Amino acid sequence: MPSIVTFAEHRDGRLRRPSLEAVAEARRLAGALEASVHAVVVGAAVEGLASELGAHGADTVHVFDQPELASYATEPYARAVAQVIAAEKPAVVLVPFTSMGRDVAxxxxxxxxxxxxxxxxxxxxxxxxxxxxxxMYAGKVYATVRWEGEPQMATLRPNVFALGAADASRKPEVRKGTVDTTARAKVASVHATASGKVELTEAQIIVSGGRGLKGPENFHLVEGLAAAMGAAVGASRAVVDAGWVDHQYQVGQTGKTVSPTLYVACGISGAIQHLAGMSSSKYIVAINKDADAPIFKVANYGIVGDLFELLPKLTEAAKTYFAGKS
Ligand SMILES: Cc1cc2nc3c(=O)[nH]c(=O)nc-3n(C[C@H](O)[C@H](O)[C@H](O)COP(=O)(O)OP(=O)(O)OC[C@H]3O[C@@H](n4cnc5c(N)ncnc54)[C@H](O)[C@@H]3O)c2cc1C
Structure with a gap:
């Protein structure tokens, strides 16, 4: 029977949503390919993650659970996935298009x-x-691509592939493996920067700010609206380059690729490099005082107006709306 192998990424003891999306997509493809679905999870104290991968569609979970694998390192993680591929000879390999996935794939x-x-x-x-x-070309065109040979390996953009409900009655077979943990580059320490905030690439709602905010002292307007909506904060490169916010917030070709349900662009012109990172959002709302700003070409809803007037009002409205929902 052919197989599909997926790479499962986790952080702080929890599977990241894009990993579950990859398994769910593998399950969907498995029907047409008449294939079995395998997930690979690498780390320390990670065996407990197998059941959730099973609930989302994995028939078999390959667990590499070793203390030396606690921090991500390219070589041993890649070695573990390659080991499973060598053993299973899958037709397809799916990896989330996250920072880790972009590195390991x-x-x-x-x-x-x-x-x-x-x-x-x-x-x-x-x-x-x-x-x-x-x-391709920063989102200017979409290419249809086929592979020669196998495995056919793909990285999947987060938040694009549907994640259905988990089925806790699906119990995967767990296969334990060990891998050579030798690595030429190792993580010496981790300095978390955005603890407690919603991770940009996994957020369902993002409020992003651009140069239209005029200065770093006004970025709190974007943060305020984001907080009122339970959203993550994003930014254009112009404001990152100006040093208003850290690069981790940058959306676009040289920043993060996001696909939330709702993307609110405040004072962002909509340069092609910015659109490359957010144009696959389900709904785009643009706030810009220039009616001809390119962002309106991709926006589902646009407000032509001054963000200094609009953002405080929207924040108040969002607070009232979400207070009524809780
Ligand atoms: C190789 C390369 C890679 C790049 N990668 C990225 C990337 O990853 N991400 C990215 O974002 N950019 C990237 N850029 C830069 C990109 O080309 C743009 O320069 C940048 O996106 C512009 O940011 P902005 O929209 O905030 O600023 P601007 O283009 O200056 O737009 C500001 C907008 O705010 C509006 N505005 C002004 N005042 C108000 C107000 N009071 N109320 C409402 N609206 C107002 C203006 O009408 C304008 O549309 C890249 C460029 C290159 C060459």
Missing amino acids: PRVAARVGAGLVSDCIALAVKDGRLEARRP
Whole structure:
């Protein structure tokens, strides 16, 4: 029976949503490919994560649970995934297009000699082979890509692939493995910067600010609206380069790729490099005083107006709305 292997990323003892999306997508493809679904989880004290992967569609979970794997390191993590691929000879390998996935997937692909299609936003099975859709040239065009040979390896854009309800009655087979943990580069320490805040790439709602805010002293207007909506905060490169906010908030070609349900762009012109990181959002709301700003071309809803007047009013309205819901 052919198989599909997925890489499961976790943080602070919890699976990250894009990992579950990858398993759920593998389950969906498994029907057409008549394949079994395998997930690979690498880390320390991670065996407990297997049941959730099973509930979302994994038939088998390969667990590499070693104290030396507590912090992510490219080489041993890639080695573990490559080991499973060598053993299972899967038709398809799916990895989330997260920072970790972007790092580990090319290394795995090189090890196993697979073609890697990155940042896929849709997958389909045609004549028993995988077909992927992915943006190119900063989102100006969408390419349909097929692979030669196997495994057909893809990274999946977070928040694009549907995550259905978990089925706790699905119990996966757990296979324990060990991997050589030698690494030329190791994590010496981790300095968390955004504790307690919603992670940008996994957020369902993002409120982003641009140069229209005029200065760092006004960025609290964006943060205030985000807090009122339970949203993550994003930014354009212009404000990151100006030093108003840290690079971790940057959305776009050289920042993070996001696909929330709702993206609110405040004082952002909509340069192609910014759109590259957010145009696959389900709903885009733009607030800009220039009616000809390119952001309005991709926006579902647009408000032509002064954000200094609008953001405080929207924040108050959001507070009232969400207070009524809780
Ligand atoms: C190789 C390369 C990579 C890049 N990568 C990225 C990237 O990853 N992400 C990214 O964002 N950019 C990126 N850029 C930069 C990009 O080209 C733009 O320069 C940048 O996105 C502009 O940011 P902005 O929209 O905040 O500023 P601006 O383009 O200056 O737009 C500010 C907007 O605010 C509006 N405004 C002003 N005052 C108000 C007000 N009072 N109320 C409402 N609206 C107001 C204006 O009408 C204007 O539309 C990249 C560029 C290059 C060359």
